[in-house]
Amino acid sequence: MTWHGxxxxxxxxxxGDATATEAxxxxxxLPECERCREALAHRSDRxxxxxxxxxxxxxxxxxxxxxxxTMSETAEREMEPQPAGPEPPEPQRxxxxxxxxxxxxxxxxxxxxxxILVGGIAALIALNIGEDEVPPANQTSTTAAxxxxxxxxxxxxxxxxxxxxxxxxxxxxxxxxxxAPPVQTAVTWERVPDQAGLERSxxxxxxxxxxxxxxxxxxxxxxxxxxxxxxxxxxxxxxxVSDDGSAWQRVDAAEGVFGVPVRxxxxxxxxxxxxxxxxxxxxxSTGLGxxxxxxxxPDGGQWRRVAEIEDFGLGAVVPGGPxxxxxxxxxxxxxxxxxxxxxxxxTRVDPAPFASLSPGFTTSVFDLAxxxxxxxxxxxxxxGDHLSGVDTQTRCAAVWYSEDGxAWQRVDAxxxxxxxxxxxxxxxTPDGAVVASGSYFVWSSxxxxxxxxxxPIAEADAASACAPVAWAGDVGVAIxxxxxxxxxDDGGAAWLGVDLTRPPFDDGNLTVTAVAAxxxxxxxxxxxxxxFPGTYGITGGGVGAVWIGAVER
Amino acid sequence: MHGKVDDTDLLTAVGAGSEDALRAxxxxxxxxxxxxxxxxxxxxxxxxxxxxxxxxxxxxxAAGYDPARGxxxxxxxxxxxxxxxxxxxxxxxxxxxxxxxxxxxxTADSAEDEALALDMGSVGEALDRLSPELQQVLRATVLDxxxxxxxADLLDIPVGTVKTRLMRARHQLREAVS
Numbered sequence: 001m002t003w004h005g006x007x008x009x010x011x012x013x014x015x016g017d018a019t020a021t022e023a024x025x026x027x028x029x030l031p032e033c034e035r036c037r038e039a040l041a042h043r044s045d046r047x048x049x050x051x052x053x054x055x056x057x058x059x060x061x062x063x064x065x066x067x068x069x070t071m072s073e074t075a076e077r078e079m080e081p082q083p084a085g086p087e088p089p090e091p092q093r094x095x096x097x098x099x100x101x102x103x104x105x106x107x108x109x110x111x112x113x114x115x116i117l118v119g120g121i122a123a124l125i126a127l128n129i130g131e132d133e134v135p136p137a138n139q140t141s142t143t144a145a146x147x148x149x150x151x152x153x154x155x156x157x158x159x160x161x162x163x164x165x166x167x168x169x170x171x172x173x174x175x176x177x178x179x180a181p182p183v184q185t186a187v188t189w190e191r192v193p194d195q196a197g198l199e200r201s202x203x204x205x206x207x208x209x210x211x212x213x214x215x216x217x218x219x220x221x222x223x224x225x226x227x228x229x230x231x232x233x234x235x236x237x238x239x240x241v242s243d244d245g246s247a248w249q250r251v252d253a254a255e256g257v258f259g260v261p262v263r264x265x266x267x268x269x270x271x272x273x274x275x276x277x278x279x280x281x282x283x284x285s286t287g288l289g290x291x292x293x294x295x296x297x298p299d300g301g302q303w304r305r306v307a308e309i310e311d312f313g314l315g316a317v318v319p320g321g322p323x324x325x326x327x328x329x330x331x332x333x334x335x336x337x338x339x340x341x342x343x344x345x346x347t348r349v350d351p352a353p354f355a356s357l358s359p360g361f362t363t364s365v366f367d368l369a370x371x372x373x374x375x376x377x378x379x380x381x382x383x384g385d386h387l388s389g390v391d392t393q394t395r396c397a398a399v400w401y402s403e404d405g406x407a408w409q410r411v412d413a414x415x416x417x418x419x420x421x422x423x424x425x426x427x428x429t430p431d432g433a434v435v436a437s438g439s440y441f442v443w444s445s446x447x448x449x450x451x452x453x454x455x456p457i458a459e460a461d462a463a464s465a466c467a468p469v470a471w472a473g474d475v476g477v478a479i480x481x482x483x484x485x486x487x488x489d490d491g492g493a494a495w496l497g498v499d500l501t502r503p504p505f506d507d508g509n510l511t512v513t514a515v516a517a518x519x520x521x522x523x524x525x526x527x528x529x530x531x532f533p534g535t536y537g538i539t540g541g542g543v544g545a546v547w548i549g550a551v552e553r
Numbered sequence: 554m555h556g557k558v559d560d561t562d563l564l565t566a567v568g569a570g571s572e573d574a575l576r577a578x579x580x581x582x583x584x585x586x587x588x589x590x591x592x593x594x595x596x597x598x599x600x601x602x603x604x605x606x607x608x609x610x611x612x613x614x615a616a617g618y619d620p621a622r623g624x625x626x627x628x629x630x631x632x633x634x635x636x637x638x639x640x641x642x643x644x645x646x647x648x649x650x651x652x653x654x655x656x657x658x659x660t661a662d663s664a665e666d667e668a669l670a671l672d673m674g675s676v677g678e679a680l681d682r683l684s685p686e687l688q689q690v691l692r693a694t695v696l697d698x699x700x701x702x703x704x705a706d707l708l709d710i711p712v713g714t715v716k717t718r719l720m721r722a723r724h725q726l727r728e729a730v731s
Binding site: 014015019020021024026030031034036037040041044048049052053055056057059060070184221282284313329364390502506541 | 579584585630656680692
């Protein structure tokens, strides 16, 4: 039988009273079921929907300078529809914002805009392109015999903004980032052709080592016979090697090193360490918490399993100090750092500096960087009432510093806390500075142990949560930039982004997971894996993908 | 001849610059997108701006839609959930993400509700018994199609914790049907 959400289920869903079964079932069903969408629409808040549409119209037709009311500004880049076709993506400048209203002010500004524009919407609504109606006969027809499509019409809303509208006031944040000169460097990406070695695979990390490139990830293990997340699928951790970045093959490891039967293993970190390559991953089939697995190789060819860690997880890991320094993921005991000489044994350092400054809360360490003279860890302390008088719901960036990777100190950076920041990633630039990115700003410091040294160098905007993760000379490439892969040639102050939703990246709903520098170019890896399904369900997991980025100055 | 305009054809018209087609798509899809986003953020300001961003992205990216890769609704949801992530990140407040509590109900209101309960059986019961934290991760990764890293950013928890919670959820569901 065909299931549809009943009126009662839809009603409970809209009011937040649905059971998990009902909610998840309805949510999986709605995108494909017009009948249920209509039933839900009839019970929706029409005035709220109309107000939101009015705001969309305003953003499609922004008022002239001096009259604009600041709206969300999210994704307000190049609103012209893009032509179809396989042409390479156009680099898009990620423009730092000059003003960033706080939430209540932003909402108020939006409401203000809605109010003044409400009259303008009437003209467009009057066109009445309804769901069950065809447009007027004078509009363009498509090739479908029974379908008539509306055409572009003159925008009636621009005149709806009165010339007397004043820009919002009192929305200046306490911190601003100076405008940086535009990026002068471009990185042109091409996808490496599909090849046998990457079939049924998902690549999660890449690094250069000993003149070659190595990638880590997993290969779907057909022995388990399942490709659905809820079935008993399994995977083998895997390392790939390439001489040129274009041709990849799986390393020929001894039996049982990567392909442990009926397990679900993956490698998500590859490191160039003092004794060779280190691979770190997870076996998620061994129990409730999974098991962190570490592999080591002196040459990238001969691999052995050197550790299985049950007590805590390893997050970001960098080489240096005693050998390796890792962020500890331990929801029970809290965040911290662990070190290891060779990857086989890991020891947690003194956790005291990683305790939240407010009792009853725990911090998170999201990323680590080795600067050459020390180590920087960044994350979040969820409660910030100890600094700047912010309320107890405000998160503060947490910064830690260590000279040797073993003895750490908390660096309270009040300026960051004032901006209600969390820091998600950090890297060391070629000139010795540290760049960290958060929700609002990209921060830089030349002396990360000094709280006053942290300065905002760019507003996050579309590069939100961006930080350079790979450097080829003075050119940095960052991923995880919303839907961009971004390039900076000035230490992170200005960014040039390439849209990941367009070719060559958006080829079958692929994900870019990691990037590494190789000489004067970059290699990015990713694909589509079972753990990373498409929008719905598991469809065709196991597509390994590699992209080569050429630097053009 | 009168007939309903197909979503795909509307997208084609949007790609050609038709705001009317965009409005038609908005009328069809904004209500459920807004409702579904509201289950992931209790802040209506966050949701409304994510909906705005979604349709602006549709306006910009309509030509990039490929019917072979799923329905228009699924495609739009993929955009919407990531716009919500953008909003949550930008506001630096994981507290704005969090579906409302899911409640157990004792009675079925209709034959279809009964069918749903029967179809889901013990899996449905197990799903309802999952802790909110596990439901949250399950929803984000499996239903919303977010990567582990996106989920970690959204929920403000480490990547390893996302994986751990996924495993716990999966084990509980498996135990329920074994």
